[in-house]
Amino acid sequence: MPSACLPTATETEPALPWTGRNPVCAGWFEMRSARVPRDARPVYDEDMDCIIGYHRSFASVxxxxxxTGQVVALDACVDADGAGRARLLVAGTLWQPRVRGMTxxxxxxxxxxxxxxxxxxxRGRFIALARQPLHFTLAALADMHEPDRFVPLHILRLVIRCGTRLAAAADMARFAAPITRRGVPTALELTLRPRDHTVLRVRTWPVAG
Structure with a gap:
């Protein structure tokens, strides 16, 4: 068989599911879609240990x-966001509206x-995002178990959905997006095998402020 017809390593590597426990807190990570208003505050769900959306109060709305920046609901509000408000909003079993605390x-x-x-x-929108299939090669899966290289699955899915698509080989797709890890600006680049949604590689590196 001509070498040009032989399958490449990226085409033949097995697709493995993520079955491990997160080595670090998934709530440390955020990827903010360009469609989210700049003054909207992140909503951290302590029960899920993830930022699941954003909330913005202005005037009476x-x-x-x-x-992804899609509007989930428009509700009446009593008070608007301001300089004295906490940067992070928290939902969870033990949290009361407008009461400050530590997660x-x-x-x-x-x-x-x-x-x-x-x-x-x-929460329903977040769960729906998690239904998107995502697998890993053996090397990518090993990286996911390392605290310094781990990126939560919902962040990877967001990068694929909302990130910038880069040039790649015919059997691959590459995406890039800015994220934060514990508030530190970080660049993320993901290489994917589209035919079975298998992550081939994830690279992250801090970005100078």
Whole structure:
């Protein structure tokens, strides 16, 4: 068989699921879609240990967005966001609206003031994002178990969905996006085998402020 017809390593590497536990807190990571308003505050769900969306209060309207920047709900609000408000909004079993506290991961936040139906919709959007299949090669899976190289699956899915697509070989797709890890600006580049949604490689590196 001519060498040009032989399958490449990227075509034949097995697709493995993620079955391990996160080596670090998934809530440390954020990828903010360009469609999310700049003044919208992230909503961290302590029960899920993830940022699941964004919330913005202005005048008499509270807007809630999913991770892709789509509007989830428009509700009436009593008070607008301001300089004195916490940067992070937190939802969870132990959190009360507008009450400040610390999350289990050590972040300062303020309880999300939103109707239960809005929070349920936001969680539903996050769960729907998680249904997108994603697999890993053996090398990529090994990297995911390393605390310094781990990136949560929902962040990888967001990079594929909302990131910038880069030039790649015919059997691959490459995406790039800015993210933050514990508030540190970080660049992420992901190489994917599109035919079975298998991650071939994930690279991250800090970006100078």
């Amino acid at each position: 509270a807007s809630t967005y999913d991770l 289990r991961s050590g972040a300062a936040g303020e309880g999300l003031a939103a109707p239960a139906t809005t929070l349920a919709r936001l």
